[in-house]
Amino acid sequence: MGLLDDYSGEGGTLGIGMSPRPKAEHQDILLNIAGNLKFNHGIFCRTEFCVDKENLKSSKAPDVVIYENEDDRYPVVIIEITTENMCKSIIKEVTKLMKSFSMIEEAFIYDYESNEWYCYGKDVDPDEPSYSPLLDVDFADFIELE
Numbered sequence: 162m163g164l165l166d167d168y169s170g171e172g173g174t175l176g177i178g179m180s181p182r183p184k185a186e187h188q189d190i191l192l193n194i195a196g197n198l199k200f201n202h203g204i205f206c207r208t209e210f211c212v213d214k215e216n217l218k219s220s221k222a223p224d225v226v227i228y229e230n231e232d233d234r235y236p237v238v239i240i241e242i243t244t245e246n247m248c249k250s251i252i253k254e255v256t257k258l259m260k261s262f263s264m265i266e267e268a269f270i271y272d273y274e275s276n277e278w279y280c281y282g283k284d285v286d287p288d289e290p291s292y293s294p295l296l297d298v299d300f301a302d303f304i305e306l307e
């Protein structure tokens with residue numbers, strides 16, 4: 162489950178620990194992004210299940226967390242995947258997370274229901290909301306759903 166996404170009202174099934182399980186589409190997008198970053202671009206990242214939450218001082222973890230290198234434990238880029246219904250609250254939570262953790266240089270939110278990207282950070286371009294200038298990667302290139 163993502164940063165704040167609550168799938169319980171969307172007919173989602175419960176996962177281990179009785180937390181709602183995100184839709185398969187959400188998981189496919191998460192895996193496509195993380196897999197492409199790691200295996201096609203050599204960029205070290207973790208999915209929310211592997212994030213060291215102690216360094217974020219929160220039980221909330223973004224869907225994809227990107228670090229400068231494998232030894233670094235503080236994220237420089239975060240990506241959250243969400244639904245149209247949850248998008249506004251996710252945007253608020255992501256901007257709050259960026260204010261709390263200055264090492265996060267860029268944040269991206271993808272609403273897969275409306276196919277909309279949102280970007281936050283000093284050098285990001287709102288006209289190219291899925292492009293990370295820090296990583297020189299366009300995350301939209303990794304979305305391969307049918």
